[in-house]
Amino acid sequence: MSxxxxxxxxxxxxxxxxxxxxxRIMPRRVFGPLLTAVASSADLSDYDVDEVAQAGVAMIRVQRALDDARDAINSYISSKYSLPIFPVPAILQRLACDLARFYLYDDTATEQVKDRHTAAMKLLDDVRAGKAQLGADAATGEQPPSSAGAELVSGERVWQRDRSKGFI
Incomplete structure (x- = not known):
């Protein structure tokens, strides 16, 4: 699940x-409206067979980038959260999009794309270190289930030698 x-x-x-x-094929056959139509499962009757086929190849690349982003995210958060996380917090969706965009650029990423990737990786590192949390799902307010172990918290000691007043 992405x-x-x-x-x-x-x-x-x-x-x-x-x-x-x-x-990445020149001349390009896939443009924004076609890719959006394929991604949203809209009617493709306005496009020829070659355009639809090339859009399918482009969608495979997009899905591969999204899968790579999911795997990167999971490698950071698996020690803190039970996977898969559902419902997906909005922050994870944004991070997945930033990482997938970076992966689509390969070696030609712009400074803005690189900066967003670096910020996403830093946030994931902070989540792993316990400095940041994923937060609640915006729609339901539900927190992602944590896989952290049990924690024992107690008050101060009841019996202490200096408080026993001759008892011990």
């Missing part, structure tokens, strides 16, 4: 940008 869908990625960032990164 933390974000192809449609989440396309709507969070420019559909043309994602289409350009996902369709």
């Amino acid at each position: 933390y974000a869908t192809a449609l989440d990625l396309i709507t969070r960032f420019d559909a043309e940008e994602i289409a350009q990164r996902a369709d």
